[in-house]
Amino acid sequence: AQTVTQSQPEMSVQEAETVTLSCTYDTSENNYYLFWYKQPPSRQMILVIRQEAYKQQNATENRFSVNFQKAAKSFSLKISDSQLGDTAMYFCAFMKRRGSQGNLIFGKGTKLSVKP
Amino acid sequence: EPEVTQTPSHQVTQMGQEVILRCVPISNHLYFYWYRQILGQKVEFLVSFYNNEISEKSEIFDDQFSVERPDGSNFTLKIRSTKLEDSAMYFCASSETPPGTGDDEQYFGPGTRLTVT
Numbered sequence: 001a002q003t004v005t006q007s008q009p010e011m012s013v014q015e016a017e018t019v020t021l022s023c024t025y026d027t028s029e030n031n032y033y034l035f036w037y038k039q040p041p042s043r044q045m046i047l048v049i050r051q052e053a054y055k056q057q058n059a060t061e062n063r064f065s066v067n068f069q070k071a072a073k074s075f076s077l078k079i080s081d082s083q084l085g086d087t088a089m090y091f092c093a094f095m096k097r098r099g100s101q102g103n104l105i106f107g108k109g110t111k112l113s114v115k116p
Numbered sequence: 117e118p119e120v121t122q123t124p125s126h127q128v129t130q131m132g133q134e135v136i137l138r139c140v141p142i143s144n145h146l147y148f149y150w151y152r153q154i155l156g157q158k159v160e161f162l163v164s165f166y167n168n169e170i171s172e173k174s175e176i177f178d179d180q181f182s183v184e185r186p187d188g189s190n191f192t193l194k195i196r197s198t199k200l201e202d203s204a205m206y207f208c209a210s211s212e213t214p215p216g217t218g219d220d221e222q223y224f225g226p227g228t229r230l231t232v233t
Contacts, residue, residue, distance in 0.1 A: 033216075046223075102171070108157070
């Protein structure tokens, strides 16, 4: 069975600074996807970034980038130039590629507060 | 931008009652999902649904649960006889393409908070 662990329940960062959210996972699968979802207060979860395990290059989306370490089963999210709108819960998630029917496995989330 | 919508936003029900949670997925999406999050715990997968059939279900999705796409727009989750431990936030999601393909991003609704008393 796959598990996803986010060891930081809460974090805070000053506006314009950089913050890194940690995520580790456990799986025996070789091909899979990893995701970071953002859930702003009272709003729906939206996809921030995804990484395909067979790609060595780390995914980036504007100010968001990941550090994917497959051997260590680590998938951290770096937010550069933090903005007040980045305040949200961030969920790390895993989905196996083979035989998947869309079953996303989530971590418990990290609550990020960006302070002015 | 199209969004997944869910109604009601909050439902309070008594133990043993049936509840139906409603979702309207994005109109051109064909793959549908339900997840739940008990307060303070992880978001957990319940079920995926495609072509009027369940594709995959978790251990949580027992005989008390059912899903249906009664018409071309709604996707519902029914809990037949609610228990106290069914109290949770229930999220619906939809995707355009099959899981594991390039455009399979799951778009989530805002959730329905179910409180069983």
